[in-house]
Amino acid sequence: MSTDELSVQPKSNVTSITSPSKEEVHTDSAAGDLATLRNLMAGPVLERQAAMEKEIEELKSRLSDLDRRSDDCSEVLAQSVNRLHDKGEYLDVELEPEIYSGVQRSFKNQPERMAELMYPILGPAVRKLVASLFQRSQTDPGKPYQVEQLFLIHKETSILLSQAVMNEDAARDADLVSGMLEAIRSFVTDAFSLHEFDGMNSINLGDLTVWVEWGPKAVLAVVIRGFPDDSLREYYADILQQIHRDYAPELESFDGDDSCFAALDIATLSQKQSALSTGKSLLQTWLSMPRICLAATALIMFTLASAVSDNRQWNTMMSRLLVEPGVVVVDTQRNWGRDSLTILVDPLAAPTEHIARRAGIDKSQTNITWHSFQSQDAAIVQRRESLNRLFTESRRAPGMSAPFTKTKIAQ
Amino acid sequence: MITKKICLLGGVCVGKTSLARRFVYSNFSDHYQSTIGVKIHKKTLDANGVDVNLMVWDIQGEDRYDKVLVSFLKGISGFLLVVDVTQPESVAVACNLTERVKTFFGNVPYVLVYSKCDLTENPETRTRAQELYNGACSVYDTSSLNGSGVEEAFASLAKATLERHKAA
Numbered sequence: 001m002s003t004d005e006l007s008v009q010p011k012s013n014v015t016s017i018t019s020p021s022k023e024e025v026h027t028d029s030a031a032g033d034l035a036t037l038r039n040l041m042a043g044p045v046l047e048r049q050a051a052m053e054k055e056i057e058e059l060k061s062r063l064s065d066l067d068r069r070s071d072d073c074s075e076v077l078a079q080s081v082n083r084l085h086d087k088g089e090y091l092d093v094e095l096e097p098e099i100y101s102g103v104q105r106s107f108k109n110q111p112e113r114m115a116e117l118m119y120p121i122l123g124p125a126v127r128k129l130v131a132s133l134f135q136r137s138q139t140d141p142g143k144p145y146q147v148e149q150l151f152l153i154h155k156e157t158s159i160l161l162s163q164a165v166m167n168e169d170a171a172r173d174a175d176l177v178s179g180m181l182e183a184i185r186s187f188v189t190d191a192f193s194l195h196e197f198d199g200m201n202s203i204n205l206g207d208l209t210v211w212v213e214w215g216p217k218a219v220l221a222v223v224i225r226g227f228p229d230d231s232l233r234e235y236y237a238d239i240l241q242q243i244h245r246d247y248a249p250e251l252e253s254f255d256g257d258d259s260c261f262a263a264l265d266i267a268t269l270s271q272k273q274s275a276l277s278t279g280k281s282l283l284q285t286w287l288s289m290p291r292i293c294l295a296a297t298a299l300i301m302f303t304l305a306s307a308v309s310d311n312r313q314w315n316t317m318m319s320r321l322l323v324e325p326g327v328v329v330v331d332t333q334r335n336w337g338r339d340s341l342t343i344l345v346d347p348l349a350a351p352t353e354h355i356a357r358r359a360g361i362d363k364s365q366t367n368i369t370w371h372s373f374q375s376q377d378a379a380i381v382q383r384r385e386s387l388n389r390l391f392t393e394s395r396r397a398p399g400m401s402a403p404f405t406k407t408k409i410a411q
Numbered sequence: 412m413i414t415k416k417i418c419l420l421g422g423v424c425v426g427k428t429s430l431a432r433r434f435v436y437s438n439f440s441d442h443y444q445s446t447i448g449v450k451i452h453k454k455t456l457d458a459n460g461v462d463v464n465l466m467v468w469d470i471q472g473e474d475r476y477d478k479v480l481v482s483f484l485k486g487i488s489g490f491l492l493v494v495d496v497t498q499p500e501s502v503a504v505a506c507n508l509t510e511r512v513k514t515f516f517g518n519v520p521y522v523l524v525y526s527k528c529d530l531t532e533n534p535e536t537r538t539r540a541q542e543l544y545n546g547a548c549s550v551y552d553t554s555s556l557n558g559s560g561v562e563e564a565f566a567s568l569a570k571a572t573l574e575r576h577k578a579a
Contacts, residue, residue, distance in 0.1 A: 157486030159414045159466065175414070179451040179466055186482035187448055255576050256488060257413045 145226025150266045153219040154254050158182030164267035215240045217251035317359035325379035340367040346375035348383045414464040415572045421493030422504035423472035426526040429555035431469040434565050439555050446471045458569040488572035489520040496525045499535040520571040523547035524564050529554040
């Protein structure tokens with residue numbers, strides 16, 4: 001409704017008020033007075049009415065316009081969620097089933113799209129996981145990697161010639177492993193037409209690495225758990241070369257009978273070769289140095305080597321003692337040429353002298369003082385209970401004395 | 412111990428994997444799964460008083476579009492050539508395969524194996540396979556379902572490879 005219309009309506013009203021008058025006295029001044037009176041009396045009311053009607057129209061249009069309603073909601077939504085949270089009502093909990101089913105539906109209906117969306121976060125996540133695994137393996141005291149198996153395989157027939165297993169538990173059927181290595185190589189060669197391809201050099205599966213060294217007649221596969229240093233490859237290549245030198249005729253005429261390789265012990269060979277490689281590289285370094293420095297270098301290297309070796313042995317012993325049930329290291333002192341160690345040992349714990357001996361500790365250079373105590377380590381408690389039980393049973397049995405020694409139970 | 416690499420060769424779906432399974436694990440499954448690439452099995456058997464370690468390479472079947480990877484056959488001492496008695500077409504594939512082995516590896520001994528003999532045979536198969544029959548060391552009718560002839564076929568091939576070994 002316009003302002004002009006509003007102004008007309010009162011006029012007619014005023015006319016209707018004045019019209020019943022029997023005296024028709026119409027003067028210009030009277031009309032002007034009435035108009036003034038009308039404005040004075042109804043003007044503010046009419047103005048308020050007009051404003052209210054305008055506001056109602058505005059609200060109506062706002063309610064019917066979806067875009068505007070969405071805008072209005074968006075202004076208050078965040079605040080509303082915060083208020084719900086303040087009241088202790090959590091929107092995410094309420095929406096969880098809906099969100100879950102929506103995500104599930106999306107993965108089912110649009111797997112490629114979801115994979116595309118997740119790709120940017122999956123890459124860093126996988127890298128982070130690999131890094132953590134790597135870190136875990138590296139921090140394993142004194143054991144960043146372990147050579148588990150060695151396979152010597154005839155290249156042409158892919159038949160196993162010799163095998164060395166460091167850990168019987170980890171051993172797999174070597175014939176099948178050698179066959180599959182050859183099968184993978186064959187597949188890669190044929191499928192990608194790689195005529196000059198000697199074969200794959202390594203396979204990585206989690207923390208398991210398989211190094212494959214290729215010779216003209218035989219292949220050496222080294223199965224390693226952990227993350228080995230690449231420099232280690234060199235001496236496995238040397239081992240393979242040596243086998244080719246020592247067994248050239250047998251490799252050439254091999255027809256499935258592996259008896260001619262019975263004397264070949266690749267485990268021993270690898271240990272010897274390791275020592276030889278170290279010796280060779282040291283010799284090469286020495287020869288390339290000026291003679292004046294030789295004596296000083298020799299002395300420094302010997303001292304350093306001894307210190308490193310001693311340190312490694314000490315660390316090995318400590319790492320074993322710290323995890324050994326029933327043993328508590330109380331004090332350690334490391335002096336130049338003389339180390340001392342004070343430990344508490346439960347009578348049922350493994351003999352500490354064995355641990356020291358296995359770590360290669362020189363008894364004459366290390367003073368170990370131990371005191372007896374009763375450990376509450378779970379393993380020791382269990383051993384103690386077993387011992388008590390066996391002792392009780394043996395006493396119950398007629399004619400039997402306690403046959404078990406401490407060492408036997410402890411082991 | 413003597414170890415020999417042998418292969419199972421034949422067309423698609425002639426029953427090579429079932430033969431290998433029956434021979435190595437003594438069981439059978441009627442659920443067909445096409446072999447992709449190769450599966451390797453191992454079994455030791457006695458051949459004329461000698462223990463022979465057989466490395467059995469079950470290679471994917473060959474059809475018109477998919478040729479067997481020749482490098483899988485490198486170093487084989489012998490092979491079982493499998494022909495399905497219900498599919499006369501499997502003979503042509505087998506002929507093709509023997510030719511290819513001969514081209515790349517010379518005269519390698521093979522045992523002709525008629526598979527699925529527990530099913531109704533198509534007489535055309537044996538007629539077409541006459542040439543293969545003539546070139547084989549021995550021929551066996553087999554059934555992976557009931558196991559008949561399977562062990563004998565592998566044992567025969569093991570003996571053939573040993574004879575070749577002695578001759579060399």
